[in-house]
Amino acid sequence: xxxxxxxxxxxxxxxxxxxxxxxxxxxxxxxxxxxxxxxxxxxxxxxxxxxxxxxxxxxxxxxxxxxxxxxxxxxxxxxxxxxxxxxxxxxxxxxxxxxxxxxxxxxxxxxxxxxxxxxxxxxxxxxxxxxxxxxxxxxxxxxxxxxxxxxxxxxxxxxxxxxxxxxxxxxxxxxxxxxxxxxxxxxxxxxxxxxxxxxxxxxxxxxxxxxxxxxxxxxxxxxxxxxxxxxxxxxxxxxxxxxxxxxxxxxxxxxxxxxxxxxxxxxxxxxxxxxxxxxxxxxxxxxxxxxxxxxxxxxxxxxxxxxxxxxxxxxxxxxxxxxxxxxxxxxxxxxxxxxxxxxxxxxxxxxxxxxxxxxxxxxx
Amino acid sequence: xxxxxxxxxxxxxxxxxxxxxxxxxxxxxxxxxxxxxxxxxxxxxxxxxxxxxxxxxxxxxxxxxxxxxxxxxxxxxxxxxxxxxxxxxxxxxxxxxxxxxxxxxxxxxxxxxxxxxxxxxxxxxxxxxxxxxxxxxxxxxxxxxxxxxxxxxxxxxxxxxxxxxxxxxxxxxxxxxxxxxxxxxxxxxxxxxxxxxxxxxxxxxxxxxxxxxxxxxxxxxxxxxxxxxxxxxxxxxxxxxxxxxxxxxxxxxxxxxxxxxxxxxxxxxxxxxxxxxxxxxxxxxxxxxxxxxxxxxxxxxxxxxxxxxxxxxxxxxxxxxxxxxxxxxxxxxxxxxxxxxxxxxxxxxxxxxxxxxxxxxxxx
Numbered sequence: 001x002x003x004x005x006x007x008x009x010x011x012x013x014x015x016x017x018x019x020x021x022x023x024x025x026x027x028x029x030x031x032x033x034x035x036x037x038x039x040x041x042x043x044x045x046x047x048x049x050x051x052x053x054x055x056x057x058x059x060x061x062x063x064x065x066x067x068x069x070x071x072x073x074x075x076x077x078x079x080x081x082x083x084x085x086x087x088x089x090x091x092x093x094x095x096x097x098x099x100x101x102x103x104x105x106x107x108x109x110x111x112x113x114x115x116x117x118x119x120x121x122x123x124x125x126x127x128x129x130x131x132x133x134x135x136x137x138x139x140x141x142x143x144x145x146x147x148x149x150x151x152x153x154x155x156x157x158x159x160x161x162x163x164x165x166x167x168x169x170x171x172x173x174x175x176x177x178x179x180x181x182x183x184x185x186x187x188x189x190x191x192x193x194x195x196x197x198x199x200x201x202x203x204x205x206x207x208x209x210x211x212x213x214x215x216x217x218x219x220x221x222x223x224x225x226x227x228x229x230x231x232x233x234x235x236x237x238x239x240x241x242x243x244x245x246x247x248x249x250x251x252x253x254x255x256x257x258x259x260x261x262x263x264x265x266x267x268x269x270x271x272x273x274x275x276x277x278x279x280x281x282x283x284x285x286x287x288x289x290x291x292x293x294x295x296x297x298x299x300x301x302x303x304x305x306x307x308x309x310x311x312x313x314x315x316x317x318x319x320x321x322x323x324x325x326x327x328x329x330x331x332x333x334x335x336x337x338x339x340x341x342x343x344x345x346x347x348x349x350x351x352x353x354x355x356x357x358x359x360x361x362x363x364x
Numbered sequence: 365x366x367x368x369x370x371x372x373x374x375x376x377x378x379x380x381x382x383x384x385x386x387x388x389x390x391x392x393x394x395x396x397x398x399x400x401x402x403x404x405x406x407x408x409x410x411x412x413x414x415x416x417x418x419x420x421x422x423x424x425x426x427x428x429x430x431x432x433x434x435x436x437x438x439x440x441x442x443x444x445x446x447x448x449x450x451x452x453x454x455x456x457x458x459x460x461x462x463x464x465x466x467x468x469x470x471x472x473x474x475x476x477x478x479x480x481x482x483x484x485x486x487x488x489x490x491x492x493x494x495x496x497x498x499x500x501x502x503x504x505x506x507x508x509x510x511x512x513x514x515x516x517x518x519x520x521x522x523x524x525x526x527x528x529x530x531x532x533x534x535x536x537x538x539x540x541x542x543x544x545x546x547x548x549x550x551x552x553x554x555x556x557x558x559x560x561x562x563x564x565x566x567x568x569x570x571x572x573x574x575x576x577x578x579x580x581x582x583x584x585x586x587x588x589x590x591x592x593x594x595x596x597x598x599x600x601x602x603x604x605x606x607x608x609x610x611x612x613x614x615x616x617x618x619x620x621x622x623x624x625x626x627x628x629x630x631x632x633x634x635x636x637x638x639x640x641x642x643x644x645x646x647x648x649x650x651x652x653x654x655x656x657x658x659x660x661x662x663x664x665x666x667x668x669x670x671x672x673x674x675x676x677x678x679x680x681x682x683x684x685x686x687x688x689x690x691x692x693x694x695x696x697x698x699x700x701x702x703x704x705x706x707x708x709x710x711x712x713x714x715x716x717x718x719x720x721x722x723x724x725x726x727x728x
Contacts, residue, residue, distance in 0.1 A: 268636025
């Protein structure tokens with residue numbers, strides 16, 4: 001793997017400013033050699049910071065942007081004020097233009113999704129993009145999507161998410177046909193909402209076309225790692241994600257309080273401190289930072305806004321992997337396996353496309 | 365509190381048979397003096413078991429039922445085969461007839477909800493009953509509803525759940541106006557689905573009428589205990605509940621594995637074993653067993669089907685509390701505070717009701 005991956009970074013995104021972004025980039029660069037960066041943001045802010053990290057400076061360039069999208073900007077106003085001029089937009093634009101392989105931002109999720117969708121456009125045949133989370137489980141990682149890009153959604157949308165998730169699974173897990181489950185309130189056939197049942201029917205019918213269809217899964221299957229990919233609409237998915245984060249923190253607090261309760265326990269905890277540290281690492285939210293915007297003609301990674309350099313470095317790792325494993329190609333393959341006729345027709349249409357047509361479509 | 369609470373028990377419900385049910389009842393009786401039991405089930409099975417527990421026998425009677433509802437019976441077929449003749453139905457019927465103050469079953473949830481709804485009927489003015497979970501949080505318990513009786517639901521239904529949940533909060537927490545939050549995917553005004561936004565508007569408008577309206581809460585507010593009552597429709601609520609259970613188990617497994625990793629850690633864990641035991645008690649799912657069916661003219665408690673005598677005893681504790689704190693009266697008060705005119709009209713209508721009218725309504 002000597003090919004260089006270029007990552008386009010919204011250096012102004014996130015609650016903690018550009019220093020943790022650059023610091024995270026330096027950590028990622030140290031671990032892997034073959035990364036280049038484009039940092040988008042205010043030249044006068046980024047230049048002196050980058051000067052502190054000569055080895056990072058050597059593989060980076062700064063692209064000035066006037067506007068910074070605030071964490072509380074609404075998506076619509078972010079688009080209005082930030083299109084073509086904000087560090088967030090320009091980070092995405094670098095992927096569209098082919099300068100970068102993947103973009104990353106710790107800025108506000110709604111604005112980032114709106115800009116990514118507007119700039120990169122959904123992949124033909126995919127109705128709406130999703131946010132995929134890489135969920136740590138007792139049996140390795142599980143991909144969960146959507147965790148917050150959509151609210152509600154029909155059966156076809158859930159099927160799209162399954163195809164996208166399975167493609168991401170092929171990229172991440174080195175598996176030919178990842179197992180796919182539909183999140184539901186019960187494993188019996190009779191339960192659940194109509195969209196989920198209809199999606200189950202379609203997924204079962206195409207079983208084997210790029211994925212193995214497992215059936216329904218429930219909330220507790222997430223932590224167990226029952227399947228490689230869990231598909232849900234974004235309302236339930238986001239609630240599940242945040243509930244799991246909250247529960248992990250809650251149990252961690254119980255543990256800390258229990259081990260501080262008396263001096264005997266405190267000594268015990270000290271003796272087993274190596275185990276406690278291993279546990280803390282396992283539960284460290286910084287180690288699993290980053291959501292993948294999937295279903296667009298280009299990959300954008302969302303880092304948690306409140307993270308530090310360790311967390312931002314994790315999100316950069318994820319960005320790197322997505323580029324290295326060619327997520328976009330994997331999705332095209334996944335869609336072709338699911339519906340070979342449609343893929344063939346699309347290919348022909350694309351070949352007959354005149355440049356003018358594409359231009360019209362893109363400004364639409 | 366010397367008044368005796370009579371609990372009607374489906375002694376045949378659950379995966380582990382009637383012995384754990386009777387054993388759990390004995391534990392509950394030992395802790396409190398003032399309970400009486402009606403055990404519904406097969407006389408020939410229950411009689412010899414009860415003979416083993418003379419002190420329990422002294423406060424109990426067995427009511428024979430021919431039919432046992434299976435854990436995998438569909439609600440419709442359970443109703444067909446079990447109405448008037450099953451231990452599950454008869455346990456509920458004892459509440460309707462006034463013989464018992466509350467009913468409990470570890471049998472299958474769908475069948476129990478169908479029978480409870482059919483037998484007890486929803487409270488006038490409440491569209492659909494809910495299942496309320498008592499959720500352990502860092503700041504005491506939070507009531508979460510619905511966690512699985514409904515799927516989807518309009519704004520009015522969410523408002524109903526808020527009134528029911530606040531009434532349950534008044535019963536459980538000894539608080540005049542429990543705080544109520546609506547589960548959503550973001551705390552900004554603009555986010556979420558239309559039903560949730562409309563419910564927020566109505567709840568804010570009536571703020572103070574039996575509850576304090578807090579606003580939107582997210583998945584991670586559950587574990588924090590941000591509000592006393594969290595309102596959601598049953599699909600998201602059930603997924604949140606099971607995700608939290610699964611995550612707690614997952615973290616528990618990590619902890620166990622970490623503390624077994626090497627002999628130093630093992631010794632440390634031994635030394636801090638009192639703290640570990642306290643932690644285990646805190647996370648013991650048996651200690652928080654029991655969902656409250658709420659919104660019907662009578663209270664039914666669902667115990668987890670796979671629990672043991674300790675877990676069943678916890679569910680009996682919950683049943684006891686619901687009866688002692690007169691949940692049904694609290695709900696009537698809550699509804700009257702929320703919509704005083706409607707409550708007044710209902711009262712008048714009830715006074716003018718002829719016995720024939722009621723009979724017609726109940727067989728409808």
